[in-house]
Amino acid sequence: MILALLRRDLGQFFPFTGSGAALPVVFFVAVAMLFPFAVGPDANLMLKTGGGVVWIAALLAAILPLEKLVARDIALGFFDQLRLRGVTEEAMMAVRLVAHWLSFGPPLLLATFPAAALLKIEGETFDILLLGLLAGTPGLAAIGLMIAALTASLRAGAALSGLLLIPLALPILIFGAGALARQDPASLGFVGAISLGLVAIAPFAAGAAIRATREQ
Amino acid sequence: MQAPSPFLSADNLACRRGERLLFRKLSLRLEAGAACHVTGANGAGKTTLIRALAGLTTPYAGSVTREGALALLGERTGLDPDLPLARALAFWFALDGVADSAAMMARLRLQALAEVPVRYLSTGQQKRAALARVLGQNAPVWLLDEPLSGLDTASQGLVSELVRTHCAGGGIALIASHQPLDVPGMTSFAIEDFAPADAEEEA
Numbered sequence: 001m002i003l004a005l006l007r008r009d010l011g012q013f014f015p016f017t018g019s020g021a022a023l024p025v026v027f028f029v030a031v032a033m034l035f036p037f038a039v040g041p042d043a044n045l046m047l048k049t050g051g052g053v054v055w056i057a058a059l060l061a062a063i064l065p066l067e068k069l070v071a072r073d074i075a076l077g078f079f080d081q082l083r084l085r086g087v088t089e090e091a092m093m094a095v096r097l098v099a100h101w102l103s104f105g106p107p108l109l110l111a112t113f114p115a116a117a118l119l120k121i122e123g124e125t126f127d128i129l130l131l132g133l134l135a136g137t138p139g140l141a142a143i144g145l146m147i148a149a150l151t152a153s154l155r156a157g158a159a160l161s162g163l164l165l166i167p168l169a170l171p172i173l174i175f176g177a178g179a180l181a182r183q184d185p186a187s188l189g190f191v192g193a194i195s196l197g198l199v200a201i202a203p204f205a206a207g208a209a210i211r212a213t214r215e216q
Numbered sequence: 217m218q219a220p221s222p223f224l225s226a227d228n229l230a231c232r233r234g235e236r237l238l239f240r241k242l243s244l245r246l247e248a249g250a251a252c253h254v255t256g257a258n259g260a261g262k263t264t265l266i267r268a269l270a271g272l273t274t275p276y277a278g279s280v281t282r283e284g285a286l287a288l289l290g291e292r293t294g295l296d297p298d299l300p301l302a303r304a305l306a307f308w309f310a311l312d313g314v315a316d317s318a319a320m321m322a323r324l325r326l327q328a329l330a331e332v333p334v335r336y337l338s339t340g341q342q343k344r345a346a347l348a349r350v351l352g353q354n355a356p357v358w359l360l361d362e363p364l365s366g367l368d369t370a371s372q373g374l375v376s377e378l379v380r381t382h383c384a385g386g387g388i389a390l391i392a393s394h395q396p397l398d399v400p401g402m403t404s405f406a407i408e409d410f411a412p413a414d415a416e417e418e419a
Contacts, residue, residue, distance in 0.1 A: 001311055008307050012296070077292025080272055081349075084286055085311060214272050 001087065002095060009099035013065065024061035025107045031057035032115035043120055050119030051129045051180035057115070058108055058133055059169050062140040065104060066165070067158040069096070069148035070206070079210055089207030093145060097202055101141040109133055125180060132176040132188050139195030142202035143168045149206035153213045221248050222284030222356035224269065224388050229278035231264045238264055239410035240277070246388045248356070251379055251399050254392040256407035262392035265407060266290070266361045269390065284356035289363055293346040297335035301326065301345055304334050314352040324348045324374065339366035351378065358382060358389040364397070373398070
Protein backbone atom coordinates (compact mmCIF):
# COMPACT_ATOMS: atom_id res chain seq x y z
CA MET A 1 0.00 0.00 0.00
CA ILE A 2 2.85 2.37 0.87
CA LEU A 3 4.52 1.66 -2.48
CA ALA A 4 1.29 2.31 -4.40
CA LEU A 5 0.96 5.57 -2.51
CA LEU A 6 4.55 6.58 -3.27
CA ARG A 7 4.05 5.83 -6.96
CA ARG A 8 0.91 7.93 -7.03
CA ASP A 9 2.54 10.83 -5.18
CA LEU A 10 5.55 10.75 -7.49
CA GLY A 11 3.23 10.81 -10.49
CA GLN A 12 1.70 13.96 -9.06
CA PHE A 13 4.88 15.85 -8.32
CA PHE A 14 7.63 14.60 -10.59
CA PRO A 15 8.91 17.06 -13.18
CA PHE A 16 7.40 16.60 -16.65
CA THR A 17 4.90 13.92 -15.56
CA GLY A 18 3.15 15.99 -12.91
CA SER A 19 1.38 19.24 -13.60
CA GLY A 20 4.04 21.89 -14.24
CA ALA A 21 6.34 20.47 -11.60
CA ALA A 22 9.48 21.23 -13.63
CA LEU A 23 9.02 24.89 -12.78
CA PRO A 24 11.21 24.95 -9.62
CA VAL A 25 14.18 23.56 -11.53
CA VAL A 26 13.73 25.98 -14.42
CA PHE A 27 13.44 28.80 -11.91
CA PHE A 28 16.61 27.64 -10.17
CA VAL A 29 18.66 27.67 -13.37
CA ALA A 30 17.14 30.99 -14.41
CA VAL A 31 18.35 32.67 -11.21
CA ALA A 32 21.85 31.28 -11.74
CA MET A 33 21.76 32.56 -15.30
CA LEU A 34 20.59 36.07 -14.36
CA PHE A 35 23.13 36.65 -11.62
CA PRO A 36 26.21 37.16 -13.86
CA PHE A 37 24.21 39.61 -15.94
CA ALA A 38 23.27 41.58 -12.86
CA VAL A 39 26.74 41.86 -11.24
CA GLY A 40 28.98 41.62 -14.27
CA PRO A 41 31.26 38.77 -15.36
CA ASP A 42 33.98 39.25 -12.74
CA ALA A 43 35.36 35.72 -12.19
CA ASN A 44 36.72 36.50 -8.72
CA LEU A 45 33.50 37.99 -7.46
CA MET A 46 31.57 35.14 -9.00
CA LEU A 47 33.65 32.50 -7.26
CA LYS A 48 33.09 34.26 -3.93
CA THR A 49 29.37 34.87 -4.17
CA GLY A 50 28.17 32.29 -6.70
CA GLY A 51 27.70 29.51 -4.16
CA GLY A 52 25.53 31.71 -1.99
CA VAL A 53 23.41 32.58 -4.99
CA VAL A 54 22.87 28.90 -5.75
CA TRP A 55 21.78 28.34 -2.15
CA ILE A 56 19.30 31.21 -2.29
CA ALA A 57 17.98 29.95 -5.62
CA ALA A 58 17.53 26.47 -4.12
CA LEU A 59 15.67 27.91 -1.16
CA LEU A 60 13.32 29.89 -3.37
CA ALA A 61 12.80 26.91 -5.67
CA ALA A 62 11.75 24.89 -2.63
CA ILE A 63 8.86 27.32 -2.04
CA LEU A 64 7.32 26.91 -5.48
CA PRO A 65 5.82 23.39 -5.19
CA LEU A 66 4.31 24.01 -1.74
CA GLU A 67 0.97 25.27 -2.98
CA LYS A 68 -0.04 21.91 -4.42
CA LEU A 69 1.80 19.73 -1.95
CA VAL A 70 -0.99 19.11 0.55
CA ALA A 71 -3.94 21.46 0.04
CA ARG A 72 -5.08 19.85 -3.19
CA ASP A 73 -5.39 16.39 -1.68
CA ILE A 74 -7.25 17.72 1.34
CA ALA A 75 -9.78 19.32 -0.99
CA LEU A 76 -10.04 16.04 -2.90
CA GLY A 77 -10.80 14.05 0.24
CA PHE A 78 -7.78 11.92 -0.66
CA PHE A 79 -6.40 11.77 2.88
CA ASP A 80 -9.86 10.98 4.28
CA GLN A 81 -10.18 7.97 2.01
CA LEU A 82 -6.72 6.72 2.99
CA ARG A 83 -7.59 7.17 6.66
CA LEU A 84 -10.63 4.92 6.23
CA ARG A 85 -8.30 2.26 4.86
CA GLY A 86 -6.25 2.38 8.03
CA VAL A 87 -3.32 4.49 6.77
CA THR A 88 -2.18 6.90 9.48
CA GLU A 89 -1.64 10.56 8.65
CA GLU A 90 1.99 10.18 9.72
CA ALA A 91 2.55 7.45 7.13
CA MET A 92 0.83 9.51 4.44
CA MET A 93 3.06 12.47 5.23
CA ALA A 94 6.23 10.37 5.42
CA VAL A 95 5.48 9.07 1.93
CA ARG A 96 4.70 12.55 0.74
CA LEU A 97 7.99 13.82 2.17
CA VAL A 98 9.92 11.21 0.22
CA ALA A 99 7.98 11.98 -2.96
CA HIS A 100 8.43 15.72 -2.48
CA TRP A 101 12.17 15.42 -1.98
CA LEU A 102 12.60 13.01 -4.91
CA SER A 103 10.71 15.37 -7.17
CA PHE A 104 12.74 18.44 -6.34
CA GLY A 105 16.00 17.35 -4.63
CA PRO A 106 17.69 15.24 -7.34
CA PRO A 107 16.53 17.47 -10.22
CA LEU A 108 17.94 20.45 -8.34
CA LEU A 109 21.25 18.65 -7.79
CA LEU A 110 21.42 17.90 -11.51
CA ALA A 111 20.58 21.50 -12.33
CA THR A 112 23.46 22.56 -10.07
CA PHE A 113 25.90 21.41 -12.77
CA PRO A 114 24.74 23.93 -15.41
CA ALA A 115 24.11 26.54 -12.71
CA ALA A 116 27.65 26.14 -11.36
CA ALA A 117 29.05 26.38 -14.88
CA LEU A 118 27.17 29.63 -15.44
CA LEU A 119 28.54 31.04 -12.19
CA LYS A 120 32.06 29.67 -12.77
CA ILE A 121 32.04 27.61 -9.61
CA GLU A 122 34.69 24.93 -9.91
CA GLY A 123 36.89 22.50 -8.05
CA GLU A 124 36.52 22.05 -4.34
CA THR A 125 33.97 24.85 -4.05
CA PHE A 126 31.70 22.95 -6.40
CA ASP A 127 32.08 19.74 -4.41
CA ILE A 128 31.15 21.53 -1.18
CA LEU A 129 28.20 23.16 -2.88
CA LEU A 130 26.86 19.90 -4.26
CA LEU A 131 27.39 18.02 -0.99
CA GLY A 132 25.76 20.86 0.91
CA LEU A 133 22.69 20.81 -1.31
CA LEU A 134 22.50 17.04 -0.99
CA ALA A 135 22.52 17.40 2.79
CA GLY A 136 20.27 20.45 2.90
CA THR A 137 17.47 19.71 0.43
CA PRO A 138 15.83 16.98 2.58
CA GLY A 139 15.60 19.55 5.36
CA LEU A 140 14.11 22.12 2.99
CA ALA A 141 11.60 19.50 1.82
CA ALA A 142 10.66 18.70 5.42
CA ILE A 143 10.13 22.36 6.34
CA GLY A 144 8.10 22.79 3.16
CA LEU A 145 5.87 19.83 3.93
CA MET A 146 5.15 21.02 7.48
CA ILE A 147 4.31 24.50 6.28
CA ALA A 148 2.18 23.22 3.41
CA ALA A 149 0.16 21.06 5.81
CA LEU A 150 -0.23 23.84 8.36
CA THR A 151 -1.35 26.44 5.83
CA ALA A 152 -3.47 24.07 3.71
CA SER A 153 -6.79 25.29 5.04
CA LEU A 154 -5.96 28.99 4.82
CA ARG A 155 -7.12 31.00 1.88
CA ALA A 156 -3.82 32.87 1.45
CA GLY A 157 -1.85 29.75 2.35
CA ALA A 158 0.39 29.77 -0.71
CA ALA A 159 1.66 33.29 -0.14
CA LEU A 160 2.08 32.69 3.56
CA SER A 161 4.03 29.47 3.13
CA GLY A 162 6.79 31.32 1.29
CA LEU A 163 7.14 33.82 4.09
CA LEU A 164 7.16 31.08 6.72
CA LEU A 165 9.73 28.90 4.99
CA ILE A 166 12.42 31.55 4.73
CA PRO A 167 13.14 32.09 8.45
CA LEU A 168 12.86 28.39 9.22
CA ALA A 169 15.36 27.58 6.48
CA LEU A 170 17.94 30.04 7.82
CA PRO A 171 20.00 27.50 9.80
CA ILE A 172 20.41 25.31 6.73
CA LEU A 173 21.37 28.33 4.65
CA ILE A 174 23.85 29.65 7.21
CA PHE A 175 25.73 26.38 7.59
CA GLY A 176 25.39 25.39 3.93
CA ALA A 177 26.56 28.66 2.48
CA GLY A 178 28.98 29.15 5.38
CA ALA A 179 30.81 25.99 4.40
CA LEU A 180 31.41 27.58 1.00
CA ALA A 181 32.73 30.85 2.38
CA ARG A 182 35.21 29.13 4.67
CA GLN A 183 35.94 26.29 2.24
CA ASP A 184 35.27 24.01 5.16
CA PRO A 185 33.23 20.87 4.47
CA ALA A 186 32.98 20.13 8.20
CA SER A 187 30.04 22.44 8.74
CA LEU A 188 28.11 20.41 6.21
CA GLY A 189 27.76 17.96 9.06
CA PHE A 190 25.55 20.54 10.75
CA VAL A 191 23.45 20.86 7.61
CA GLY A 192 22.97 17.11 7.56
CA ALA A 193 22.11 17.02 11.25
CA ILE A 194 19.53 19.80 10.91
CA SER A 195 18.05 18.04 7.89
CA LEU A 196 17.81 14.74 9.73
CA GLY A 197 16.09 16.35 12.69
CA LEU A 198 13.59 18.09 10.43
CA VAL A 199 12.93 14.95 8.39
CA ALA A 200 12.27 13.05 11.62
CA ILE A 201 9.67 15.47 12.97
CA ALA A 202 8.01 16.53 9.69
CA PRO A 203 5.67 13.52 9.23
CA PHE A 204 4.34 13.92 12.78
CA ALA A 205 3.86 17.68 12.59
CA ALA A 206 2.29 17.52 9.14
CA GLY A 207 0.12 14.53 10.11
CA ALA A 208 -1.23 16.37 13.12
CA ALA A 209 -1.94 19.38 10.92
CA ILE A 210 -3.95 17.21 8.49
CA ARG A 211 -6.02 15.83 11.36
CA ALA A 212 -6.64 19.32 12.66
CA THR A 213 -8.05 20.51 9.30
CA ARG A 214 -10.86 17.92 9.61
CA GLU A 215 -12.16 19.42 12.82
CA GLN A 216 -13.15 22.69 11.20
CA MET B 217 -12.84 -18.62 10.93
CA GLN B 218 -15.86 -16.48 10.32
CA ALA B 219 -15.50 -12.73 10.48
CA PRO B 220 -17.51 -11.11 13.27
CA SER B 221 -20.85 -9.75 12.16
CA PRO B 222 -20.60 -6.09 11.18
CA PHE B 223 -22.40 -3.37 13.07
CA LEU B 224 -22.38 0.39 13.39
CA SER B 225 -23.54 2.04 16.55
CA ALA B 226 -23.56 5.52 17.97
CA ASP B 227 -24.18 6.22 21.62
CA ASN B 228 -25.51 9.55 22.83
CA LEU B 229 -23.73 11.38 20.03
CA ALA B 230 -23.50 15.17 19.94
CA CYS B 231 -21.69 17.19 17.30
CA ARG B 232 -20.91 20.84 16.86
CA ARG B 233 -20.02 22.88 13.87
CA GLY B 234 -18.07 25.89 14.98
CA GLU B 235 -19.82 27.08 18.12
CA ARG B 236 -23.23 25.74 17.16
CA LEU B 237 -24.54 22.46 18.53
CA LEU B 238 -26.13 20.63 15.58
CA PHE B 239 -27.59 17.57 17.26
CA ARG B 240 -27.32 15.77 20.59
CA LYS B 241 -28.47 12.55 22.28
CA LEU B 242 -28.37 10.74 18.98
CA SER B 243 -28.11 6.98 19.44
CA LEU B 244 -28.43 4.39 16.72
CA ARG B 245 -27.45 0.81 16.13
CA LEU B 246 -27.36 -0.82 12.71
CA GLU B 247 -26.85 -4.57 12.44
CA ALA B 248 -25.92 -6.62 9.38
CA GLY B 249 -28.38 -6.07 6.54
CA ALA B 250 -29.79 -2.82 7.89
CA ALA B 251 -30.27 0.32 5.85
CA CYS B 252 -30.96 3.68 7.43
CA HIS B 253 -32.02 6.90 5.77
CA VAL B 254 -31.11 10.18 7.48
CA THR B 255 -33.12 13.15 6.32
CA GLY B 256 -32.71 16.80 7.12
CA ALA B 257 -32.48 20.25 5.61
CA ASN B 258 -29.21 21.64 4.30
CA GLY B 259 -26.92 22.47 7.18
CA ALA B 260 -28.88 20.39 9.68
CA GLY B 261 -25.83 18.23 10.33
CA LYS B 262 -26.11 15.22 8.01
CA THR B 263 -22.56 15.52 6.72
CA THR B 264 -21.25 16.22 10.22
CA LEU B 265 -22.98 13.05 11.45
CA ILE B 266 -21.50 10.98 8.63
CA ARG B 267 -17.99 12.27 9.22
CA ALA B 268 -18.30 11.59 12.94
CA LEU B 269 -19.59 8.07 12.25
CA ALA B 270 -16.67 7.53 9.87
CA GLY B 271 -14.28 8.44 12.68
CA LEU B 272 -12.84 11.36 10.72
CA THR B 273 -13.87 13.88 13.37
CA THR B 274 -14.11 13.58 17.11
CA PRO B 275 -17.69 14.06 18.32
CA TYR B 276 -18.38 16.74 20.91
CA ALA B 277 -19.90 14.08 23.14
CA GLY B 278 -20.80 10.41 22.93
CA SER B 279 -19.06 7.62 21.09
CA VAL B 280 -19.13 5.60 17.89
CA THR B 281 -18.38 1.89 17.71
CA ARG B 282 -18.15 -0.20 14.62
CA GLU B 283 -17.24 -3.68 13.44
CA GLY B 284 -16.13 -4.11 9.86
CA ALA B 285 -14.42 -1.92 7.28
CA LEU B 286 -16.03 1.28 6.23
CA ALA B 287 -16.57 2.92 2.84
CA LEU B 288 -17.44 6.59 2.60
CA LEU B 289 -19.07 8.48 -0.23
CA GLY B 290 -18.79 12.17 0.47
CA GLU B 291 -18.94 15.40 -1.44
CA ARG B 292 -15.26 14.84 -2.26
CA THR B 293 -14.53 12.03 -4.66
CA GLY B 294 -10.92 11.32 -3.76
CA LEU B 295 -10.16 10.90 -7.48
CA ASP B 296 -7.26 12.79 -9.08
CA PRO B 297 -8.85 15.41 -11.32
CA ASP B 298 -6.00 15.38 -13.86
CA LEU B 299 -6.02 11.63 -14.49
CA PRO B 300 -8.29 9.77 -16.88
CA LEU B 301 -11.13 8.16 -14.93
CA ALA B 302 -9.91 4.59 -15.40
CA ARG B 303 -6.47 5.46 -14.00
CA ALA B 304 -7.86 7.53 -11.13
CA LEU B 305 -10.09 4.64 -10.11
CA ALA B 306 -7.29 2.11 -10.70
CA PHE B 307 -5.33 3.64 -7.80
CA TRP B 308 -8.12 2.86 -5.33
CA PHE B 309 -8.97 -0.46 -6.97
CA ALA B 310 -5.34 -1.53 -6.55
CA LEU B 311 -5.38 -0.54 -2.85
CA ASP B 312 -8.66 -2.35 -2.29
CA GLY B 313 -7.65 -5.45 -4.24
CA VAL B 314 -10.28 -5.24 -6.97
CA ALA B 315 -9.46 -7.86 -9.58
CA ASP B 316 -11.88 -6.87 -12.34
CA SER B 317 -11.95 -3.10 -12.50
CA ALA B 318 -13.69 -3.11 -15.90
CA ALA B 319 -16.65 -4.99 -14.46
CA MET B 320 -16.76 -2.58 -11.53
CA MET B 321 -16.90 0.38 -13.89
CA ALA B 322 -19.51 -1.34 -16.03
CA ARG B 323 -21.79 -1.72 -13.00
CA LEU B 324 -21.98 2.05 -12.79
CA ARG B 325 -22.08 2.51 -16.57
CA LEU B 326 -18.71 4.26 -16.65
CA GLN B 327 -17.03 2.28 -19.46
CA ALA B 328 -17.47 5.03 -22.04
CA LEU B 329 -15.82 7.57 -19.72
CA ALA B 330 -12.67 5.55 -18.98
CA GLU B 331 -10.33 7.85 -20.91
CA VAL B 332 -11.91 11.15 -19.87
CA PRO B 333 -9.97 13.16 -17.25
CA VAL B 334 -11.93 13.33 -14.02
CA ARG B 335 -12.16 17.12 -14.01
CA TYR B 336 -14.16 17.06 -17.28
CA LEU B 337 -16.83 14.77 -15.81
CA SER B 338 -20.17 16.22 -14.79
CA THR B 339 -21.33 16.21 -11.16
CA GLY B 340 -23.45 13.13 -11.73
CA GLN B 341 -20.68 11.28 -13.54
CA GLN B 342 -18.22 12.08 -10.74
CA LYS B 343 -20.76 10.82 -8.22
CA ARG B 344 -21.08 7.56 -10.15
CA ALA B 345 -17.28 7.28 -10.28
CA ALA B 346 -17.11 7.76 -6.50
CA LEU B 347 -19.78 5.07 -6.11
CA ALA B 348 -17.61 2.71 -8.15
CA ARG B 349 -14.80 3.45 -5.69
CA VAL B 350 -17.11 2.66 -2.75
CA LEU B 351 -18.23 -0.54 -4.43
CA GLY B 352 -14.64 -1.60 -5.09
CA GLN B 353 -13.76 -1.20 -1.43
CA ASN B 354 -15.95 -4.21 -0.64
CA ALA B 355 -16.55 -2.90 2.89
CA PRO B 356 -19.51 -4.11 4.95
CA VAL B 357 -20.39 -0.65 6.24
CA TRP B 358 -21.37 2.08 3.77
CA LEU B 359 -21.79 5.72 4.69
CA LEU B 360 -23.29 7.59 1.76
CA ASP B 361 -23.58 11.36 1.94
CA GLU B 362 -26.06 12.68 -0.61
CA PRO B 363 -25.54 9.80 -3.07
CA LEU B 364 -28.44 10.98 -5.23
CA SER B 365 -27.56 14.62 -5.74
CA GLY B 366 -26.68 15.42 -9.34
CA LEU B 367 -27.84 12.03 -10.62
CA ASP B 368 -30.41 11.48 -13.35
CA THR B 369 -33.46 9.28 -12.70
CA ALA B 370 -31.88 6.14 -14.13
CA SER B 371 -28.77 6.54 -11.99
CA GLN B 372 -30.88 7.23 -8.90
CA GLY B 373 -32.56 3.86 -9.48
CA LEU B 374 -29.10 2.35 -9.80
CA VAL B 375 -28.08 3.70 -6.38
CA SER B 376 -31.20 2.22 -4.77
CA GLU B 377 -30.41 -1.08 -6.44
CA LEU B 378 -26.78 -1.02 -5.22
CA VAL B 379 -27.93 -0.35 -1.65
CA ARG B 380 -30.54 -3.14 -1.88
CA THR B 381 -27.91 -5.62 -3.11
CA HIS B 382 -25.43 -4.47 -0.49
CA CYS B 383 -27.89 -4.90 2.39
CA ALA B 384 -29.24 -8.17 1.05
CA GLY B 385 -25.66 -9.45 1.20
CA GLY B 386 -25.43 -8.59 4.90
CA GLY B 387 -24.03 -5.10 4.48
CA ILE B 388 -24.95 -1.98 6.42
CA ALA B 389 -25.80 1.31 4.74
CA LEU B 390 -26.44 4.69 6.29
CA ILE B 391 -27.60 7.19 3.71
CA ALA B 392 -27.92 10.90 4.28
CA SER B 393 -30.14 12.40 1.61
CA HIS B 394 -33.09 14.70 1.24
CA GLN B 395 -34.33 12.58 -1.66
CA PRO B 396 -36.24 9.30 -1.27
CA LEU B 397 -34.62 5.94 -1.91
CA ASP B 398 -36.37 2.76 -2.92
CA VAL B 399 -34.98 0.29 -0.41
CA PRO B 400 -37.42 -2.07 1.33
CA GLY B 401 -37.14 -2.30 5.10
CA MET B 402 -35.09 0.85 5.36
CA THR B 403 -35.45 2.75 8.62
CA SER B 404 -35.47 6.50 8.56
CA PHE B 405 -35.04 9.43 10.92
CA ALA B 406 -34.80 13.18 10.61
CA ILE B 407 -31.70 14.74 12.08
CA GLU B 408 -33.76 17.75 13.16
CA ASP B 409 -35.42 15.52 15.79
CA PHE B 410 -32.12 15.60 17.63
CA ALA B 411 -31.53 19.32 17.30
CA PRO B 412 -31.22 21.05 20.65
CA ALA B 413 -34.16 23.10 21.85
CA ASP B 414 -33.39 26.82 21.91
CA ALA B 415 -33.38 26.99 25.70
CA GLU B 416 -30.90 24.14 25.81
CA GLU B 417 -28.59 25.88 23.40
CA GLU B 418 -28.48 28.95 25.61
CA ALA B 419 -27.40 26.87 28.57
